[in-house]
Amino acid sequence: MDFPVYIFGIHPHLIFESLAYFIGFRVYLFTRNKERIPMDQALWVIVGAILGAALGSKFLYWFENPKATMENWINLFYLIEGKTIVGGLLGGLIGVETAKKCIGWTRSTGDDFVLPLAVGMMIGRIGCFLTGLDDHTYGTATTWMTGVDFGDGIKRHPTQVYEIGFLALLAFTLLQIKRKNAGWEGLLFQLFMLSYLMFRFFIDFIKPTPHPYWIFNNIQLASLLGILYYIWLINKKQIEKRREIHA
Structure with a gap:
């Protein structure tokens, strides 16, 4: 192959x-x-998850090689090229909790x-x-x-x-x-x-x-x-x- x-x-x-x-x-x-959260509010949670995951996946990637990140901190291509699943999951979690607070959802x-x-x-x-x-x-x-x-x-x-x-x-x-x-x-x-x-x-x-x-x-x-x-x-x-x- x-x-x-x-x-x-x-x-x-x-x-x-x-x-x-x-x-x-x-x-x-x-x-x-469907009974846990209405669809209109669920969409806001999804938006929070997507944005949080996108930011978290990039942020954690920058710490993979801190020396290279410091050397390329103004290199836009380097900053946006990588991502990590763990960063996405943890960032998504923060995004979801932030979205829930914004819409007043506690469950x-x-x-x-x-x-x-x-x-x-x-x-x-x-x-x-x-x-x-x-x-x-x-x-x-x-x-x-x-x-x-x-x-x-x-x-x-x-x-x-x-x-x-x-x-x-x-x-x-x-x-x-x-x-x-x-x-x-x-x-x-x-x-x-x-x-x-x-x-x-x-x-x-x-x-x-x-x-x-x-x-x-x-x-x-x-x-x-x-x-x-x-x-x-x-x-x-x-x-x-x-x-x-x-x-």
């Missing part, structure tokens, strides 16, 4: 990133809880985004895999049977495929929890974020990206902060639930 794998002459990243947004949005419209809306996010991210990672070395999402060299030669004669961890498999398993698990109506409103999204951030924290140890922050890279530091936040949030919710039971 030659990388990038063009489809009808179109770059795979463009095709699958477009499909990820389109299908992810359609999944959201089809699966969202959790995160559960509605779990399946659309998982589906969209899996589709997007197909494009990352088919792009090959140009996408910079591959792993380090490996002798594992899963190793893939992306065109330079070196077999590497196909971390994009690992992520697709992880997201599929995570989505299935969370759907089982949803069917049992277990937990509280917002639990599914909290578990999704906690699980994905833990996955990214560990998988980035086998990615050949700069690790300028001791043994960590920018993604791992952001993931660690997110992990600590969601552990605190879930623990807080559990304490509140216990108090309600014994009240």
